[in-house]
Amino acid sequence: MVTKNIRIEKDSMGEMEVPQHCLYGATTMRAVLNFPISGKLMPEPFIRALAIIKSVAAKTNHQLGQLDSEKSQAIQEACEKIIHKQLENYYENFPIDVYQTGSATSSNMNVNEVIATLCKLQNIPVHPNDDVNMSQSSNDCVPSAISISATIEVYQCLLPALTDLEETIRNKASDLAEVVTTGRTHLMDAMPVTYKQILEGWAAQVSSARDRITDSLKRLVQIPQGGTAVGTGINAHPQFSLLFCQNLSEKTNITFSSMQSKFEGMSAIDHPVELSGQLNTLAVTLMKISNDLRWMNSGPLAGLGEINLPALQPGSSIMPGKVNPVIPEATTMVCAQVMGYHHSITIAGQSGNFQLNVMLPMVAYSLLTSIAILGNSARLLAHQCIKGFTVNHEKINASLSANPILVTALNSVVGYETGAKIAKTAYKEKRPVIDVALELTKLSRIELEKLLDPMKLTKGGNP
Numbered sequence: 001m002v003t004k005n006i007r008i009e010k011d012s013m014g015e016m017e018v019p020q021h022c023l024y025g026a027t028t029m030r031a032v033l034n035f036p037i038s039g040k041l042m043p044e045p046f047i048r049a050l051a052i053i054k055s056v057a058a059k060t061n062h063q064l065g066q067l068d069s070e071k072s073q074a075i076q077e078a079c080e081k082i083i084h085k086q087l088e089n090y091y092e093n094f095p096i097d098v099y100q101t102g103s104a105t106s107s108n109m110n111v112n113e114v115i116a117t118l119c120k121l122q123n124i125p126v127h128p129n130d131d132v133n134m135s136q137s138s139n140d141c142v143p144s145a146i147s148i149s150a151t152i153e154v155y156q157c158l159l160p161a162l163t164d165l166e167e168t169i170r171n172k173a174s175d176l177a178e179v180v181t182t183g184r185t186h187l188m189d190a191m192p193v194t195y196k197q198i199l200e201g202w203a204a205q206v207s208s209a210r211d212r213i214t215d216s217l218k219r220l221v222q223i224p225q226g227g228t229a230v231g232t233g234i235n236a237h238p239q240f241s242l243l244f245c246q247n248l249s250e251k252t253n254i255t256f257s258s259m260q261s262k263f264e265g266m267s268a269i270d271h272p273v274e275l276s277g278q279l280n281t282l283a284v285t286l287m288k289i290s291n292d293l294r295w296m297n298s299g300p301l302a303g304l305g306e307i308n309l310p311a312l313q314p315g316s317s318i319m320p321g322k323v324n325p326v327i328p329e330a331t332t333m334v335c336a337q338v339m340g341y342h343h344s345i346t347i348a349g350q351s352g353n354f355q356l357n358v359m360l361p362m363v364a365y366s367l368l369t370s371i372a373i374l375g376n377s378a379r380l381l382a383h384q385c386i387k388g389f390t391v392n393h394e395k396i397n398a399s400l401s402a403n404p405i406l407v408t409a410l411n412s413v414v415g416y417e418t419g420a421k422i423a424k425t426a427y428k429e430k431r432p433v434i435d436v437a438l439e440l441t442k443l444s445r446i447e448l449e450k451l452l453d454p455m456k457l458t459k460g461g462n463p
Contacts, residue, residue: 006018151256342370
């Protein structure tokens, strides 16, 4: 007996009971029942990309005389509702777990069924396989959707966030151009550097990461759409793939192109793996910057205490007044997660068996999540951390004046052996280097002040 909250839908395997209010059909319902694994759903950008593919395919098939005007227009209008999130109970209509069939056929059919139902609600009979999926297969749609969604998210979210972070760092560097601090190698005192030099190093890292990511997009925008089942293009018009990419480029304002070998894009996911590798490198960059900030902020009394990061929230439930570097901490967790996702994507990339990779849903989830959390954390790092930190000048100057490594500047004048003796004596007796150098060399105080000027020492060269 069917209740009023249930309707009966059919697919090639038979009948299924489907919630009355949901737009999907029997195949989606089977996947919901088959994969109750993680509760993690396919990312929204991936669903949007599939809807974009269906819309562009409908337009292309009509242009090629394969699909009538009424159905083509209905499919495109239904896709727009998905793309722009104009559905009620949006997420309930795309309920399939990430850990599903490795081709993500379930997700592809989920979108097909939702589109077909939306068309039927307009009294236009559209079939999810014959019409919505015309000239397509899950095997070319899903790899293409991964590339399309990742490219869009990188352009719209990640690259602007990295540009913002780099500009914020460079602006802060300009503000601190005259501030000299003790450099450190091996976590030990080294020659002086300016805060501008430190921050410009960070900015250069971010810029290089952005360039590497941008370069990887040159290959990611090549998609296998039109390869259909195994890469041969069976059941698709010979001109479908080229015209599809032209229409897709027009719709997204991003230039996509048809892969010369559809077999490459369906049996392997080397281009998404490459992008993931660049995201992994970006994670390394943000981890380094975050850890530098944590060290510089450490204390405020028993640590380095060179800077004060903005106080954003209480740092302890038991220790009053404690404030922690929460944004760098959150960023380091993001970086660790992205590194883990990259390892998973790397393993997935090796799992292309013959004509199809069979870990595509996990790749989509991991890649898109990495892009999102890296972009979000980059903006937080810029505006909630780097933009507002202040420098403890008194602490920096006290450490700098007592730094025995300043004697390095005297090497070319008094020699390494004498320099080492000065440094060791200054450190042992906790005296300024200049006072010890006065005793152990024939240089005057005026000469020593000139040679040991911290700002001059940041400029390199010989004294």
